Amino acid sequence: MRSKGLRKTIYFHLYVRNIAMDLRQLPALNAIKAFEAAARHESFSRAADELFVTHGAVSHQIRALEAELGVSLFARDGKRVRLTETGRRYAAQVRAALMALADATREIRAGDRERRLVVSMLTSFAARWVTPRIGSFIEAHPQWDLELLSTNALTDFARDDVDVAIRFGFGKYSGLHSELLLEEIFFPACAPNFNGGKLPQTPADLAKVPLLRSDDELWRPWFDAAGLTDWPEPKRGVLYQDSSNLLQAAIDGQGVALTRRSLAMHEIAAGRLVRLFDVDGPSPWQYYFICPPQMLETARVKAFRDWVFDEVGRFKQLFDRACEARPAGPRADLAADALRVAALTPKA
DSSP: HHHHHHHHHHHHHHHHHHHHHHHHHHHHHHHHHHHHHHHHHTTTTHHHHHTTTTHHHHHHHHHHHHHHHTSEEEEEEETTTEOOOHHHHHHHHHHHHHHHHHHHHHHHGGGGGGGEEEEOOOOOHHIIITTTTHHHHHHTTTTTTTEEEOOOOOOOOOTTTOOOOOEEOOSOOOOOOEEEEOOEEEEEEEEETTTGGGGSSSGGGGSOOOOEESSSSSSSSHHHHOOOOOOOOOOOOOEESSHHHHHHHHHTTTEEEEEHHHHHHHHTTTTTTOOSSOOOEEEOOOEEEEGGGGGSSSSHHHHHHHHHHHHHHHHHHHHHHHHHHHHHSSSSHHHHHHHHHHHOOOOO
């Protein structure tokens, strides 16, 4: 009997040791995730956008994975990539393994899932609009554990562990509940001490100062609204990929930025930015509150929806009062003072 028990113990230790050796042979998880995303999109750039990393990082991870496996997973034709037959088989197996891991993780979390409220939104909107306000929601609802996911990737509610998303787009999200949350407009803004405090007095004066650029905030529509119809889109200077970084560059006095109302008003109220001129540029995109229809019936999503729409209402009142207080001339300093007073006015 003792020998049988000893054999079982030896077999168990050998089994555990073999598992450990097998796990040590696995590629790095980041490389596996990069490969799965690139295989699904057949694009390194789209995989980079989804994972919120650079194109170069995805390319490096996949080349390292190919070197480790000793096979080519992608055929490269200039900037285009396509899966090899080996890559296609490996992608299917990797995707199944990652989904199994995600399912196991969801099962573990299921015990406290009803206490978790997971909200996804753009990084810039999270940093500049939600974060300064979210304390009131947390204080009013201590029974829920709020998780704010800052990402520029679109949420896949069938795959991602997310309750609600706030998205900047056209509002057409098939199969999902979508409500217009906040209309967006654009206007130029800069630091109060920019150019030694000698700020542009008219839209035409922008020709004399650096204009900060972003792919998300193009100047041409605002030029048209300001009557500068023959001005081209600026092509020189730093190009910022993130709207929050663009705003910070303006705060630091690097130039004049075309800013979103939702992102800039908090900084204007704090005196870190001043709005230039009374010209609004149109935005083709707006902010939408999005979730699966069934999630609207849950208490945590109802509470968050009520809170965020209430905050948007207060934000609009602040903006309207600031516009009413704004002088007709280019005295941006007085406008900023009026906005700070409005921001400090007790809420009803």
